[in-house]
Amino acid sequence: MSIANDSVFSHIVHAPEDPILGVTVAYNKDQSPVKLNLGVGAYRTEEGKPLVLNVVRKAERLLVDDNSRVKEYLPITGLADFNKLSAKLIFGANSPAVSENRVVTVQCLSGTGSLKVGASFLGRHYHQKIIYIPLPTWGNHPKVFTIAGLSVKSYRYYNPSTRGLDFQGLLEDLGNAPNGSIVLLHACAHNPTGVDPTPHQWDQIRQLMRAKALLPFFDSAYQGFASGSLDADADAVRKFVADGGECLAAQSYAKNMGLYGERVGALSIVCKSADVAPRVESQLKLVIRPMYSSPPIHGASIVATILKNEEMYREWTVELKAMADRIIRMRQQLFYALKDKGTPGDWSHIVKQIGMFTFTGLNSKQVEFMAKEYHIYMTSDGRISMAGLSSKTVPHLTEAIHAAVSNVA
Amino acid sequence: MEQLIRSGFSGRVTKSGFLGAARSMSTAWWSHVEPAAKDPILGVTEAFLADPSPNKVNVGVGAYRDDNGKPVVLGCVREAERRIAGNLNMEYLPMGGSVKMVEETLKLAYGENSDLIKDKRIAAVQALSGTGACRLFADFQKRFSPDSQIYIPVPTWSNHHNIWRDANVPQRTFHYYHPESKGLDFASLMDDVKNAPNGSFFLLHACAHNPTGVDPTEEQWKEISYQFKVKGHYALFDMAYQGFASGDPERDAKSIRIFLEDGHLIGCAQSYAKNMGLYGQRVGCLSMVCEDEKQAVAVKSQLQQIARPMYSNPPIHGALVVSIILTDPDLKKLWLKEVKGMADRIIGMRTSLRENLENLGSPLSWDHITKQIGMFCYSGMTPEQVDRLTNEFHIYLTRNGRISMAGVTTGNVGYLANAIHEVTKTA
Numbered sequence: 049m050s051i052a053n054d055s056v057f058s059h060i061v062h063a064p065e066d067p068i069l070g071v072t073v074a075y076n077k078d079q080s081p082v083k084l085n086l087g088v089g090a091y092r093t094e095e096g097k098p099l100v101l102n103v104v105r106k107a108e109r110l111l112v113d114d115n116s117r118v119k120e121y122l123p124i125t126g127l128a129d130f131n132k133l134s135a136k137l138i139f140g141a142n143s144p145a146v147s148e149n150r151v152v153t154v155q156c157l158s159g160t161g162s163l164k165v166g167a168s169f170l171g172r173h174y175h176q177k178i179i180y181i182p183l184p185t186w187g188n189h190p191k192v193f194t195i196a197g198l199s200v201k202s203y204r205y206y207n208p209s210t211r212g213l214d215f216q217g218l219l220e221d222l223g224n225a226p227n228g229s230i231v232l233l234h235a236c237a238h239n240p241t242g243v244d245p246t247p248h249q250w251d252q253i254r255q256l257m258r259a260k261a262l263l264p265f266f267d268s269a270y271q272g273f274a275s276g277s278l279d280a281d282a283d284a285v286r287k288f289v290a291d292g293g294e295c296l297a298a299q300s301y302a303k304n305m306g307l308y309g310e311r312v313g314a315l316s317i318v319c320k321s322a323d324v325a326p327r328v329e330s331q332l333k334l335v336i337r338p339m340y341s342s343p344p345i346h347g348a349s350i351v352a353t354i355l356k357n358e359e360m361y362r363e364w365t366v367e368l369k370a371m372a373d374r375i376i377r378m379r380q381q382l383f384y385a386l387k388d389k390g391t392p393g394d395w396s397h398i399v400k401q402i403g404m405f406t407f408t409g410l411n412s413k414q415v416e417f418m419a420k421e422y423h424i425y426m427t428s429d430g431r432i433s434m435a436g437l438s439s440k441t442v443p444h445l446t447e448a449i450h451a452a453v454s455n456v457a
Numbered sequence: 458m459e460q461l462i463r464s465g466f467s468g469r470v471t472k473s474g475f476l477g478a479a480r481s482m483s484t485a486w487w488s489h490v491e492p493a494a495k496d497p498i499l500g501v502t503e504a505f506l507a508d509p510s511p512n513k514v515n516v517g518v519g520a521y522r523d524d525n526g527k528p529v530v531l532g533c534v535r536e537a538e539r540r541i542a543g544n545l546n547m548e549y550l551p552m553g554g555s556v557k558m559v560e561e562t563l564k565l566a567y568g569e570n571s572d573l574i575k576d577k578r579i580a581a582v583q584a585l586s587g588t589g590a591c592r593l594f595a596d597f598q599k600r601f602s603p604d605s606q607i608y609i610p611v612p613t614w615s616n617h618h619n620i621w622r623d624a625n626v627p628q629r630t631f632h633y634y635h636p637e638s639k640g641l642d643f644a645s646l647m648d649d650v651k652n653a654p655n656g657s658f659f660l661l662h663a664c665a666h667n668p669t670g671v672d673p674t675e676e677q678w679k680e681i682s683y684q685f686k687v688k689g690h691y692a693l694f695d696m697a698y699q700g701f702a703s704g705d706p707e708r709d710a711k712s713i714r715i716f717l718e719d720g721h722l723i724g725c726a727q728s729y730a731k732n733m734g735l736y737g738q739r740v741g742c743l744s745m746v747c748e749d750e751k752q753a754v755a756v757k758s759q760l761q762q763i764a765r766p767m768y769s770n771p772p773i774h775g776a777l778v779v780s781i782i783l784t785d786p787d788l789k790k791l792w793l794k795e796v797k798g799m800a801d802r803i804i805g806m807r808t809s810l811r812e813n814l815e816n817l818g819s820p821l822s823w824d825h826i827t828k829q830i831g832m833f834c835y836s837g838m839t840p841e842q843v844d845r846l847t848n849e850f851h852i853y854l855t856r857n858g859r860i861s862m863a864g865v866t867t868g869n870v871g872y873l874a875n876a877i878h879e880v881t882k883t884a
Contacts, residue, residue, distance in 0.1 A: 055722050055748045056656065056691055057601055063758040066765055069552060090548060098546040105543035112535075112542040118528040120520060121736045124499060157585075157768035164767050191766040308549045309773030330493035337496055338619035339592055339767065340585035345737035346774035347547075 083423035126155020159300030167196035176228035211397035235268035237403025240431035276372035310347025422448035554583020555776035561783035580756035581744035587728030590743035595624035639825035663696035665831020668859035704800035738775030813874030850876035
């Protein structure tokens, strides 16, 4: 006699599409020849093609042609060179925290993976299991932290009426947070709004946080991409490290080196003292090992090859600036096109915001309208990826926004 | 109101006190963090690397070595990489990974002409090698069968325990290894299967059990499968060594095929770390057989939900290597030849090690060395004997006495046999 072999999972329902990655799914299904994908934040050229940086191609060929290279497991913490160079990139070549051996850096799976490992570590070892995330933030943030056992709260960030920073609200909310809470900060080019604090505002944020011993957790996914300068885009992080306090930083090479699918990133934890750092590293290993044992070698090798070679590093900064500049051009083109068309509303936030995304201010109904009538795809919060625009497609987008704003409440 | 705060480590003085709160910056939030224990397997390689002895031998971690003790990149892999380098883009894969890679991977496990594949009844996603596949399953199990436990064989790969623990799934064990015979404790295994509550989840090693190298025979697999049907148990196969065990991937998948014939809705974690030498690339797959296509779509969507907050989408490079090799008939042929080459070398080393020990006049029986299969030999040595091997002979292996045969070469097999003989002759 056998027990009926029904599936033990027959009760499972279809999960909802990921709000961001689901946009590309919908876009792919669309048959229209004029369809435009402004959803996921992946850079596109003027021709609308994905881009592999020349310096990355070069690095990849060097690696392939090197017959002495093997594919052995990396250590749990990843490629050592890569880790050192990543810390140098974000904290600066002259960071005392690095030279004092107070920084632990582990290679992780891009930004998501770095956030996940950091969050899991905090969930296990940090005394105040609350994290404050800005409102709004990247759609995947809340899940990452909740699953790690942290209680997720938000702090005011975006002001819809000014389409800028709600600085007073931010200070109030962080001021009311329990001492010791973790605070997620976008290092630059806030996603989705593109609104960043000024250096002066960063300073005030920092002082407030240190006074309340709030623990900064930086998400740095766009270093170099925001202003075109790697150093300028890391300034906020470096100022926090310079005051001697502790912080976490998640780095991604997905956008600034175009390594998206290779999943290359790093988590750094800046500790107060050098004797704490190795213990922290050993505990990070316990988080990583039961997740995927060790990180993938390919992308990290490309990054290390580029960062450690002066000539290739220089080439990279040039190509990076070119990407950032193209995005800034697209902002200007879209802004002027909307102005010329007389589209109702103030669109200056398009050129004021920074980084890959523009938070248009379009509502979800307008977004739906634009997908249906104009085959233009974006996330339902009205976030568009400027990287997905080209001079050729700006007119189409302009028309669509004009129609949406004029016809849909 | 401002306060001058002396920073704990550097002695630098900073101004603080936004609201006048004079919070003394305590010497770190992490001072209570204990140093974690070294990973029992990966810690071995760390120790080996630190050893300056010219005679040192690493038979710890399961990574293949050629007869010169060097790591190997397969020819088919080098060729695949040449085709990729500088030519393909690096866009994000979908959350479920490379569709092509997954398709080819399912064929390996389920068979080229599997009806399950034709009928789209398998929910499958690319995973971060075997570890990642097991972890996805464990998290999925916790979410959708929250009251379930996992039965794990004794012994097993140590990281299995970490995976299900971190997924918060309670663990039970079932008998597997029989120390006296250094073979399978089949009777106790079957007892444990029968005594487990109906509908329990079991972790099974599809072939080349790690760490023992002891696999059930075909007949025994058939009995296990039958008993699983009676009890309505769920079988998750961890297949990390397909092709590596016998040299023939089809043969190594036999246990899975037996279960499929009996109609089980299995789960399967696959890894390309060993059989394609893609270790550090982290390429694998988790698949789950469902009742119909609709259920498979639902299950896959839920697996993606688990991956998204962990790493968003899996790494592309290794997946490209796999799909290029498996979809090119010449490269696939080359791969099969190279896998067989690796398996044959290991089988040769087993024979050699055993012969060496017997020629040294060891009082013990060593036929388990050639009876066991796959990368590892469960030598039967005690932790104390292992410690002596390491301390006196600079031979590195895990303390459970597991020897990675892949690390044995014609160059070191004599030295290894001698050392083993020395520490066991008075056993």
